Amino acid sequence: MLVAVIASIVIAVTPRHGHAFDTYAVSFRAPYASSKATNTRYVIGAVNSADCTRGISSFGKVQAGPYRRGQIVRFVIRYPRSGLCVGVFHGVVHFDRKVGDRWTQTRLGRFGFRVLA
Numbered sequence: 308m309l310v311a312v313i314a315s316i317v318i319a320v321t322p323r324h325g326h327a328f329d330t331y332a333v334s335f336r337a338p339y340a341s342s343k344a345t346n347t348r349y350v351i352g353a354v355n356s357a358d359c360t361r362g363i364s365s366f367g368k369v370q371a372g373p374y375r376r377g378q379i380v381r382f383v384i385r386y387p388r389s390g391l392c393v394g395v396f397h398g399v400v401h402f403d404r405k406v407g408d409r410w411t412q413t414r415l416g417r418f419g420f421r422v423l424a
Contacts, residue, residue, distance in 0.1 A: 318400055318418045326423055327362055327390030333418055334381040339402055341380075342373035346405035349374070351382050353398025353418070355391075362392040369403075391422045 318335045325331060333351055341347040352367040363386045374380055384391075400415040 316400075316416050318416045320418050320420045322420070324421045324423055327393065328387060329385075329422075331384040331391075331420055332381055333384065333398070333400070334379055335400065335415070337372075337374040337376055337378050337380050338415065340374060340376050341371060341402070343371045344373075347371070348403050349380050349382075350401045350403055350412075351398055351418075352401075353396040355394045355396050355422075357392060357394025359392035359394065362386070362390045364392045393422050393424045395419060395421050 316335055316338055318333065321332050321334075322329065337349070339347065341349060348369055348371040350367065350369050352365070354365040366384065366386075368382050368384070370380065370382065372380075396419060398418050400418065402413045402415055403410045404413075405411075
């Protein structure tokens with residue numbers, strides 16, 4: 308059952324192509340409920356595939372919610388001072404759950420977007 312839930316997740320990125328100082332959004336429907344009280348959270352991270360000499364070449368963001376199952380989770384990516392590096396960013400979305408004193412991760416999917424010069 309878990310494989311069927313994970314396989315149906317659609318991760319949207321807007322815009323797919325933008326510029327260094329644009330605001331990007333990564334969104335998807337939550338397959339699991341999440342909150343600080345239950346020690347669960349959604350995490351995204353991405354890296355740039357190009358050689359970067361100016362700007363942000365990688366980033367990570369964490370959101371605990373609270374989110375209900377089926378609710379839209381939206382991460383906003385914006386770096387107004389330094390901007391994002393030109394190139395293609397490849398990223399992943401994880402669902403993290405704290406078990407004891409460590410975090411376990413369930414990978415939900417991948418995403419990508421292009422930053423133009």
